[in-house]
Amino acid sequence: MSSKAFASQGDLEEKKVTFAELGEGAYAYTTEGDPNSGVIVGDEGVMVVDARATPVLAGELIDAIRTVTDKPIRWVVLTHYHAVRVLGASAYGAEHIVASEATFELIRERGAQDWASEVQRFPRLFRSAETVPGLTWPTITFDTRMTVWLGKREVQILHPGRGHTKGDTIVWLPESRILYSGDLVEYGATPYAGDAYFGEWPATLAKLAAMKPAKLVPGRGDALTTPKIHWPPSTARAASSPSCTTRSAAGARRATR
Numbered sequence: 679m680s681s682k683a684f685a686s687q688g689d690l691e692e693k694k695v696t697f698a699e700l701g702e703g704a705y706a707y708t709t710e711g712d713p714n715s716g717v718i719v720g721d722e723g724v725m726v727v728d729a730r731a732t733p734v735l736a737g738e739l740i741d742a743i744r745t746v747t748d749k750p751i752r753w754v755v756l757t758h759y760h761a762v763r764v765l766g767a768s769a770y771g772a773e774h775i776v777a778s779e780a781t782f783e784l785i786r787e788r789g790a791q792d793w794a795s796e797v798q799r800f801p802r803l804f805r806s807a808e809t810v811p812g813l814t815w816p817t818i819t820f821d822t823r824m825t826v827w828l829g830k831r832e833v834q835i836l837h838p839g840r841g842h843t844k845g846d847t848i849v850w851l852p853e854s855r856i857l858y859s860g861d862l863v864e865y866g867a868t869p870y871a872g873d874a875y876f877g878e879w880p881a882t883l884a885k886l887a888a889m890k891p892a893k894l895v896p897g898r899g900d901a902l903t904t905p906k907i908h909w910p911p912s913t914a915r916a917a918s919s920p921s922c923t924t925r926s927a928a929g930a931r932r933a934t935r
């Protein structure tokens with residue numbers, strides 16, 4: 679890494695947060711193109727999908743959760759290993775931190791490196807970085823799928839294949855057909871591709887499309903609440919675009935993790 683300053687280091691503008699209920703007890707916490715999180719409220723506890731970058735930023739998500747429920751936050755699911763998604767996890771005091779086995783491997787192999795480089799590149803996304811106590815280690819790992827019952831609510835946690843990283847994980851609420859996709863899908867943003875598997879990403883996305891989600895919370899960008907999935911993509915652009923993200927020139931952003 680050179681000592682040259684990144685343009686992102688001057689990117690300090692605050693983003694507007696939207697905390698929206700997409701279905702009963704299923705929320706999208708979206709941040710105008712910064713990393714999103716999800717919140718699922720069950721009978722006796724809460725699950726957070728993606729922990730945010732620091733405990734202080736996680737505290738803002740906890741404040742939002744406390745506007746809708748006082749139930750304990752018992753579960754944190756990591757959609758992938760990127761620092762900006764995982765390093766806030768300690769704030770929740772959750773009993774369970776879930777990641778795919780491949781994500782666990784990436785935390786072990788590259789977690790420290792990703793943390794160091796991302797904190798330097800994106801100071802706004804790592805506000806109060808000094809509050810991060812260390813790498814986030816899962817307490818539960820799974821191979822391709824597991825099911826958590828939050829009381830009567832079924833939550834499926836799936837590793838549908840590789841794409842944005844080798845450990846990509848999605849969270850699926852089969853009853854309401856709400857999908858939390860992590861960075862496999864971004865809306866109005868350009869996915870970081872330094873850990874990507876271009877050859878496999880389209881097939882993984884096809885699995886998401888086959889689930890026919892009614893609503894989808896992407897890794898970045900607004901929640902998608904009208905099911906218009908065009909798959910497979912019909913244009914030649916598909917060959918070069920690994921994501922079903924809408925990527926207009928105006929909406930394209932610097933690729934971030």
Ligand SMILES: [Zn+2]
Pocket residue numbers: 758760842861870934935
């Ligand atoms: Zn990412």
